[in-house]
Amino acid sequence: MTKTSFMAADGPPPIGPYSAGVQAGDLVFLSGQVAIDAEGHITGYSAIEQARKVMENMKAQLAAAGLGMDAVVKTTIFLADIDDFQNINDVYAEYFSEPYPARSTVQVAALPKGVKLEIEAIAIRG
Amino acid sequence: MYRSFKQEIVSDAVPPAAGPSSSGCRAGDFYYYSGLLGLKPDGTTYGASAAEQAWQALGNLLQLLAVGNLDASHVVKTTVFLTDLADLAAVDEVYAQFFTPPLPTRSTVQVAALPMDLKVGFEAVAWYHM
Numbered sequence: 001m002t003k004t005s006f007m008a009a010d011g012p013p014p015i016g017p018y019s020a021g022v023q024a025g026d027l028v029f030l031s032g033q034v035a036i037d038a039e040g041h042i043t044g045y046s047a048i049e050q051a052r053k054v055m056e057n058m059k060a061q062l063a064a065a066g067l068g069m070d071a072v073v074k075t076t077i078f079l080a081d082i083d084d085f086q087n088i089n090d091v092y093a094e095y096f097s098e099p100y101p102a103r104s105t106v107q108v109a110a111l112p113k114g115v116k117l118e119i120e121a122i123a124i125r126g
Numbered sequence: 127m128y129r130s131f132k133q134e135i136v137s138d139a140v141p142p143a144a145g146p147s148s149s150g151c152r153a154g155d156f157y158y159y160s161g162l163l164g165l166k167p168d169g170t171t172y173g174a175s176a177a178e179q180a181w182q183a184l185g186n187l188l189q190l191l192a193v194g195n196l197d198a199s200h201v202v203k204t205t206v207f208l209t210d211l212a213d214l215a216a217v218d219e220v221y222a223q224f225f226t227p228p229l230p231t232r233s234t235v236q237v238a239a240l241p242m243d244l245k246v247g248f249e250a251v252a253w254y255h256m
Binding site: 003016017018022024025027029030031032120 | 155156253
C-alpha cells in the first residue's frame with residue numbers, strides 16, 4: 001500500500017508544495033485549512049467569518065475522502081490572536097459532536113497571507 | 127502489546143535530540159520525526175539563511191527515514207515552523223526538491239522563536255505498510 005493524495009474538486013488549490021489531503025492506511029491527514037476560496041482569495045475579515053470558511057473547507061476536503069466531520073480525531077488550531085479563541089470555538093463547536101477530536105490551540109506570531117486562523121486535522125477511516 | 131511496536135529512531139548522522147526526546151519514534155506503521163532543524167551532527171548551525179537551514183534540516187530527515195529503510199516518498203505530513211514568513215518562498219524552493227507527488231500535507235506557521243536562533247524547523251510523519 002502506498003500513500004495517496006486527494007483534494008476537494010471545488011476547494012482552494014494548494015498554494016505551495018503540498019497536497020490538500022493524504023490518505024495513509026486508516027488515517028487521513030489534512031493540510032492546514034485557511035479562509036481562502038477556490039480562486040485563492042481570502043474570504044471573511046473577522047475571525048468568525050474566517051472560522052466559518054475554514055470549517056466549510058475542512059468539511060469539503062473530508063467529503064472528498066468520503067468522510068464526515070465525525071471522522072476527525074485530532075485538530076490543531078493556530079491563531080494569530082488568542083483573543084479570537086472564543087469566537088472561533090463557537091463556530092468550531094457547530095461541526096463536531098461527542099466524542100470530540102483531541103485538540104491543541106496556540107497563538108502563533110503570524111500566519112500565511114495574514115489570515116486569522118489555520119486548522120489542521122487528522123481523521124480516521126473505517 | 128503496543129510496546130513492541132513503539133521504537134526509538136536514532137542516527138549518528140543527525141544531531142542528538144535535545145532534552146527528553148527522540149529524533150524519531152516509530153508507532154507501528156507510523157513514524158514521527160521531530161526537532162528537524164538546520165543543525166549538523168555536531169549540534170552546530172548549518173548556514174545563516176533559512177534556505178540553507180531548511181536544506182540541512184530536511185537532509186537530517188532523510189537520514190532518519192533511512193534508519194527505518196524509508197525515504198521522502200513515505201512522508202505523509204509535515205509542519206513548517208518559520209521565524210519569518212518572508213522566508214517561506216526560499217524555504218519552499220528547497221522543500222520542493224525533497225518531495226515529489228503525491229506531496230505530503232502541510233501546515234505552515236510563523237512562530238515567535240526557534241531553538242538556537244534558527245530560522246526554520248520541521249516535524250514530519252511518515253507511513254509504511256507492507
